[in-house]
Amino acid sequence: MREQISESLKEALKARDTRRTATLRLINSAIKDKDIAIRQENRGPATNEEILVILQKMVKQREESFAIYAQAGRTDLATIEKEEIDILNEFLPKGLTDEEVDAAIAAAIKMVGAEGPKDMGKVIGQLKIDYPGRIDFGKASGKVKAALSNG
Structure with a gap:
């Protein structure tokens, strides 16, 4: 999963896609934070399951922000949150119906x-x-x- 995120970041940088680049950097940062926390427990880097939890938490945060911005009529900020949710969802497994x-x-x-x-x-x-x-x-x-x- 890390490799997939890193490759997407490289592609976003080449394409000069600023929203995607910023979002992917946030993901990498959150993963590195988790790696540091785990290191204190004398374990290796974060597993794919742990990365999945990080991504789900990031999506949930953005969904809450999206709802607040939409309710307040801030479509500009709501649009940004929606774009980030879409980018994060690319790395999550498809949810069940x-x-x-x-x-x-x-x-x-x-x-x-x-x-x-x-x-x-x-x-x-x-x-x-x-x-x-x-x-x-x-x-x-x-x-x-x-x-x-x-x-």
């Missing part, structure tokens, strides 16, 4: 043998293993809770 999330939850419940709300952590844990970066766990946790309460 609602139907796919429902099917994944049902499969995870069956796999871990969950029987009620007390097993919610097991189900979420299984989903994180099977679908890293492809499910919005804020939304999915409500669906898991509902599925376990009804089951």
Whole structure:
């Protein structure tokens, strides 16, 4: 994933695409910050899963900013946030549709043998293993809770 981001940065520099260059530099900076934090734990550089989490966090921050700017009528700033979201999303795996999330939850419940709300952590844990970066766990946790309460 690092190589893909670095290659995209080189291409953006050659193309003189300032928005893309700035966004990719922000990504690299966030990854380096994570590498430094990890080094203090005596581990190697950030894994692809950790980079995925960084990218998801960056997207979420920009989505919140986009909503605020759009609500305030600042279309110029909202446009910038939207462009950055699009660039970040290029490096994230495609998210699951609602139907796919429902099917994944049902499969995870069956796999871990969950029987009620007390097993919610097991189900979420299984989903994180099977679908890293492809499910919005804020939304999915409500669906898991509902599925376990009804089951």
